[in-house]
Amino acid sequence: MKTVMKNPNGLLVIASLTILLSANALAGDVRIIANPSVNAEAISASEIKSVFLQERNSLHDGTHVEPVLSKGGPTHEAFLRDYLGRNDDALQNYYRSLVFTGKGSMPKALHSDAEVVAYVAKTRGAIGYVSATAVVDGVKTLAVYQSENDGARKLISRVEPVYPGILQSNHIGGTVRLKVTIASNGRVEGVELLGGNPILGEAAIAAVQK
Incomplete structure (x- = not known):
């Protein structure tokens, strides 16, 4: 703006x-969702990367979070490209290295948007990603901003177009x-x-x- x-x-x-x-989310049409226990209404792109690479387990407001992956598909590919900057093979190798060195674990990976939404809805602190057209009952959608400095601005309200x-x-x-x-x-x-x-x-x- x-x-x-x-x-x-x-x-x-x-x-x-x-x-x-987009039917196949080739435009990077990804929605970041979280369990209602997560206090934040917005998250930075750098926080998303750090959380999913297990470099941190909490957001800027101190809320503990648990990342949840999709097992594959266009939305998963778009998420990896737009937020993590790597493909699935590279990500899996990265997680294996964390497990091998004792610095992390393999995150839960689910097969569909519906499974991701259901798990995030019932799991305190869970954060995941789905297609922007997915039904997201029981979870909250997080606004995404590009830098930590942008996040200092207070989000008054969020309204998504129908x-x-x-x-x-x-x-x-x-x-x-x-x-x-x-x-x-x-x-x-x-x-x-x-x-x-x-x-x-x-x-x-x-x-x-x-």
Whole structure:
């Protein structure tokens, strides 16, 4: 989000919102989920890497976490590429080296999004990843930011767009660009679609106005 003008009546911001829908998650469409016992509402990309590489077992707020893997598939591959920077063979070799040296253990690995969600929902401190289109009842979705400094900003609320059914059924995604006018009290005064798929734009605007 980039601020371009400020005046007494409000704050005009230009926001680029991305809504990605993909049957095979090739766009890195991964959702980070956690057990409700996890206090954090957001997690940095570096924390994700450190947790899943067993370099740390708690988040920045001190919450103990247990990483849970998927056994394979497009979402798993996207997660490894986007967050760990290695393929599955390299990751498995890494875990084996931790076990061999007594510095770590093989994390639990499950076969499907549904299994990951079910395990995370019942296991205190569990954190995992699923496709962005997976049903995530009983768990919380963590917002992901790029750096620890970004995490210092307080997350006031999180609202995810509802994917339009007609686009979801056809696995169509895209990026929309919005102009959002925010009053000095934080209230959204206006939202205008500047570019992108109009149907996705409607979903993004509805989310911003909540």
